[in-house]
Amino acid sequence: MNWRPVRSWRLPLRIAARDARRARSRSILVLVMIALPVTAVTIADTLYSTQDLSGVEGLDRRLGTSAAKVELVDYGGVIVQGFDPDSNSGHPQAIAQGRGNVVKDVSGVQAVLGGDRTAVPYRYGGLKFETDAGLSYGEAIETDLRSPLVDGIFTLNEGRLPQNSQEVLVNSAVTERGPGLGDQLVVGTLSLDIVGIAESTSSTGSERVFAPLGAFEAAGADGTKAVSALETYGGKQFLIGGGPVSWDQVRALNAVGVAVTSRAVISDPPPTSELPEEARPSGSIDSASLTVLVLLVVMVLIEVVLLAGPAFAVGARRQTRTLALIGAAGGSPTVARRVILSTGIVLGTLGGGIGVLMGIVGAWVLMPLFQRLSDQRFGPYDVTWTHLLGVGVFGLVSALLAAAVPAWIASRQDVVAILGGRRGDTRASRRSPILGLALVGAGVTGAVFGAKAVDGSILIAGSAIVSVLGMILLVPLVVVGVARASRRLPLAMRFAARDAALHRTRTVPAVAAVAATVAGVVALGIAISSDEAQNRGDYQPRLATGQAALSDYGSDAPWGQLKSAVEQRLPEASPTTLRGVSYETGRDEYIEVRLRTPGGRQQFLSQWGGYSNAAMLVGDDSLPPASPQTSAADRAAATEVLRSGGVVVFTDKPVRADKVVVAVNTSDNTTAKRTDRLRETFPAVYLQVLGGPVEAPGVLSEQATRALGLTPAILQLMFDQGATVVDKGTEQDIAEAVAAISTEASFYVERGYQTPDSTVIVQLILAGLGGVLMLGGTLTATFLALSDARPDLATLSAVGASPRTRRRVAAGYALVVGLVGALLGALIGAIPGIAISYPLTAPYDGSGSSHYLNIPWLLLIGVVVGLPLFTSALVGLTARSRLPLVARLD
Template sequence: MNGWFHSWRAAVRIARRDAWRSKGRSFLVLAMIALPILGVSAADLTLRSAELSPQERATRLLGAADARVSDPGYGGVPVQQSPDGQMTTPADKEYDTQPVPEGHIDVKKALPAGATLLEDTNGYGKLRTAHGLLHTGIRELKAADPLAEGILTPLDGRFPQRPDEVAASSRFLEESGLEIGGTLAARGLEREYRIVGSYEVPDDLRALQVNALPGAFLEPLRKGLEASGMAVPDISTEHLVKLPADGGHGFTWNMVQETNAKGAVVVSRAVLVDPPANADVPIFQREGYTPFDQSLSADKSALVAVATVVGLAMLEICLLAGPAFAVGARRSRRQLGLVGANGGDRRHIRAIVLAGGLVIGVAAAVVGTVLGLILTFVLQPVLEDSFGQRFGAFDVRPLELLGIGALAVLTGLLAAVVPAVTASRETVLASLTGRRGIRRSNRVLPVIGLVAALLGASIALYGSVFSDQFVIVAGGSALAELGVVAMTPALVGMFGRVGRWLPLSPRLALRDSVRNRGRTAPAVAAVLAAVAGTVAVATYATSEDAQLRAKYEAQLPYGAVSALTVEDGGRDVPAIREAVQRHVPVEVRADVARIAVGRAGCGPFSAEAGCGRSEVVIPKANECPLWAESAPPGTDPAERFSKEERRRLADDWRCRPGGGGYVPTVDGLLVADAALLKVLGVDDPAAEKALAEGRVVSFHKKQVDAAGRISLRVVTDAKAADEAVERNEPVPGEVKALPAYQVPDGTASYGVAGVLTPAAAEAAGLGTVPMGSYYSTDHLPGSEQRQRLDDDLAKVGSEVHLHVETGYDSENSIVLLALTVFAGLITIGAAGIATGLAQADAEADLKTLAAVGAPPRVRRTLSGFQCGVVAVMGVLLGTAAGVLPAIGLRLTERRQQERWYQEGRDAGWAGVADLPHVPIVIPWETFGALLVAVPLGAALLAALLTRSRTAVARRTAA
């Protein structure tokens, strides 16, 4: 035991001195191991700090209160809730099949006697800013009250103390152009408020919000909007509750359930900090209310994902750092030979090289962890702004950081294993004289690698074709990649056969790489590992991008613009049209209106007194049998049709869903002329002729009956109609039949169900209200044009539905570019290691070249080609290895979606008539960049960093 300790102590001392003597090489290896440790430790610190403790979450939600009580709007019937109050339902299960009662209660009566209450009311309004109007949240909370401390964080100034004062969130002040000390007003409200301070919402730093005293803003705003005939926003009120000083242990779970019995919902500090067991929560015992985050499968999937990422990261670091330790072992051959000459055996040689990995690993662990701490602390404000919320306390967990540091030490030791074994096998004579002797290639390892590659590919193929478990695909792909890594020495030898067709310098570089496979193979394997991961992600991302592009439903033709409003009876439509004409390169403008029923100012979805609507009546013959209105209420298609019938009906044109797009009306009908058809890209002379003849142009086949007419129901009382629908009774209203023309199937309508001219609407006795316009453009409006247009529309009193069709916008291009750059850096680093080792090994060859008259630039050229050769071989092998897991994953997803598709057809669901499109797309551009740009960059960088002249060598001591 004592001898073992002293031998390892000596080995560590020798390794430490050698590392200090070769600072450049040591720094390179240390950086390779420390950078991932830095990233992992920084991620751990960031996630732990961002993850709020139960007490911190309670403070941000409740301030200093014991609980927050709200009315769920169930009319006072007993309720059940989750401990955090996110899930609520009436306690009586009869409401699972019956309509839930509506109504409100006085929550004060549901609370214990002597409790202190503080109102917290939330609503929205359009506030006037320096630019126009801004849709903003309005919070009425006495934020200066000690009970609310922690909910809002003051930044500058103070919270309001008078009814005519407000404080504003910093984001609101930034967006609105207003400042502390200025005034603020709202649309529909005559009075003004003085801004006395700024604050932030810790859980939502991007919140556009103003804070006022209870009753000072929202109630006057509601009255003003009602008086002006404008829509009134929803307002919700909750109460912060502080129990008396003798309240015991706070608002306990038993007290929460007692309050639930009185019809109120409670979020309690005591329950958030110490939640009850799931078995003690009644709502969790009901079907469909089990929280997913407690699922074992979710934890298992997360654990598998983390283990896979960590394993691949360790493999890649070992492959990258292994050649560097081989460099150190080769440069220390004489020193290791002296150890053998003085009685040291192979285990001492292995111990010295392994100690080098231990020393570098410990240093990397310390440096990476310390830098991770510093980086996380410095970047915390930036990360908080990026995440949109403030972190909790700076959470340092020593055990987790020690585990991450141990990972660095283990990685350093694993990276030094192969160089240690190789160094220990050299004879003392060869180490002292520098002779290499005859080296034979290992014939067993390539065979094992080939078997592993074939077996892994078979497993991945099985997982993608016959199983839905991606873990099988990932495991098989990893095994196949390790097999390719094991075959790398043999594959490097095969690459050497192309050298006969190359010029002198690349031929020398390739032959040198083949002759010294011990240093070339690990570097190629490192490049392979880096490129394989990049290729796998790039292939999957490109394929998914193609799938999303195919699924994308354009709202309008490319470059077209729509600006619509349904407020205030179209009063602001002229101003909206003028703003669009001023900032958009308009080619064709199509003015549209909507059918209006009832008093002026009613919106298309309004259910207020005096308001009505129009709706298209689907003929009975055109109703989908699966979901026909005449079907018994509450019955499932599976109860009325067999599986074969449901499959057949899923393909029926009557059951196919409508196209994409959005028109803010109930029936999708627009009142317009032929210009709208031109903007929508409908090239159909028959449709233009039908409009001129006064017929309705229909885009939905289901709307037109056998006689070629569209039936339009005019509902004068929308509220009564809604009540009739709930009672499953006929909807009251006059039905008008209008002649129609059905456009050919497949014509894109972008949400428009039909078009009729103003003259046809007038002839049918239908009132109309201006709604806005559709525009085709000469070219897509730029960013500055959009900003100026948004600024002008913000000054319009009505809410405007603005859409500019820019087409499918892929975010994967940035991802692919980042992956390519990452792979390039890894490739250049790995190839650089191989180049450094090549220069150490080929020093004698370079001196021989210089002695026979080779120009000085040969050293630089040879160094560049050595680096480029390693990069090319690694990129080619990595590309082949990386495509496999991506294809396997896509095939697995294809099978899964096809199974869902078949299940949907069996159930007769709407919208499943088309077979899911899950393509496999190879990113040839990324492959080209990796194959051409990366090796070329690596070669040029190596050539530039290599001296073209070498110093005169001194005679090696015998």
């Protein structure tokens, strides 16, 4: 084997290692630039792997120590399932109905499995229990809590296990609402002693009760038949002990209508070919997700390369004399390139390795914090080394790419000029701006086509990268243009602008890094803001903001008691009664009221309906409190029509008619038979809805209601506290209080559209990450420039410049880099940001606005103007004002 190509790298690597040791500050800077993204990705990957439980990792949480869990599927027939029936692709489904060979109890399961197997009943479902405020709803598990098969499903944190069916365990979420250790849990007519505090090993947050078998059974109305207060999910379930349950045994149980979660099958699944055709996973790769991932990696790689580029450019500048001596001694330009690239290899390898190690430690430190933010319990700490190897290689590749341009420039330096003490960059290429304009044009074109396409998000994302690459090629031209336009600026700004143009090898990557960061922030900011604008625009409020509504869907609601329960907690609220005709009659019938003009038009509203369950509202002297927003003239006309015994009809668009035909139909909920009851014509006024919720298509007067043979009833009690909105804690207390009076009662407070916490977090992360990257890129380039410009600044001091001049030059350089990069990035980022708003906010069903565009001006001003000014001020305050005199090289 020829080792000569490998040995030819020994000298460049030794020179690079020596230079890294000598220039510690610059080396540390490069290491930080490379290690930080590697650390961030390592933390994200490790935390994701830790929280993403595989089927094997979650077995003890689902099965305890049992060999399998079986479910006698209640829809009967032969079923098919995947290896793990709890996964999306493996969920059991019936393929043949009928009760032929379906087993009806666990003895049939034991007969199929054979051997001596223990079977423990396992019941899981919903449960209503009393709290200090009233009645709440939670989840419960009823099983033999002392059985070894249950070990691992829950953990006992305080107290002891139940000794009989009159004792239960609850989790901390239950104790926060009232009953605690030593108290009684009241479930219907049952009073159960709480003897311990336990937590599920699968999830936290929701109220949960753990009880022995039979704890929730009470005597029925006849005094003999046991009725369970637990509303179970699915069919009968059992934990099965004994030896492993094989795939053949699983299929045998499937044939008799039993779904099986087998520890052995999930731990060591058979070949996919043994799965039934219906249960086989598609195996297709989500091309959209893969494309987005690739684009994200490319963008991060570009950002890291641009951030680290100035340091390699300055390093190459410092090594020019060494490289010139190598060239004078007979070294080829290839050797010069290898010396600079070797710096990338050395620092990239170190940065990638340090970043991975820091990420592993960081994920371990942050895991408890992220666990508190999630209701699902994480799995064991999981480091996926194959992933992290790729992340470390990413650091090496980014360092090599960052060193590539300085290496190429260094190999083309004039050896004689360098040894003669002269330096300077070559003239800017005339071809690069032309290519840059072409790429930006291609990016804009792709974004336009992507905005018009049905699903153009991938095209828009690809166009964004093309635009960013084109922008990078335009940066040298822009920097030179800024330098030429700085003639009338003060000395410090003029010096900074011209120095930036003179030393483009370190200026261009810094400006491009800032621009790429701002472009990403602007694009994502516009996309997120537009999506939120759509969510806010499409939100349909149930009530006016700040109002509260008390509903009860029961046929004989105790409105007096319910009203008193609310008024006890909201003494200053003014209640109003909403009356109307309910869809439900209480006789297993469904009422439908249909409206049309005498000319035959029937559709007046695109959508309506709320939680009052109203087929029509009823009002006598004026519009009911739940009526939508209309003009004052329309409300006056509505009052007049209602007083005269007519009908008010709500519409989306103006309707020219003064009468309405009202038809009443009933449908039997059992037979679905429809019966036409009455059809009458009434004087009417058609009100165009200007905003607000629309509970029903219209309002009947008392006279019209009687003429149609309908009986008005109380649908809701509405409470208004003016400008004061009921807090969420009080809302929950009232909801539990009214639920204790009537199980059909509910309480709701309209708070208007609330931006999800996840969106706020994303926006904060976006602004914070953009700010950090901008500060990092600008500060890095500025201090490298100041270090490189020491001879020039020392000469300024020698000819009489004040000590403040250096600080002003430093602040000016930071402002040039930050402001030019921010303006370029904002222009380029707006292209994909506006384009992606079209497919992102397109309506799913064709209704509503076809496009939402919201520009986050506050974010843009902060990133484009605020951050460059802040960075400039920070640099001006921290830069050294005095330097020792050194020889100036020119």
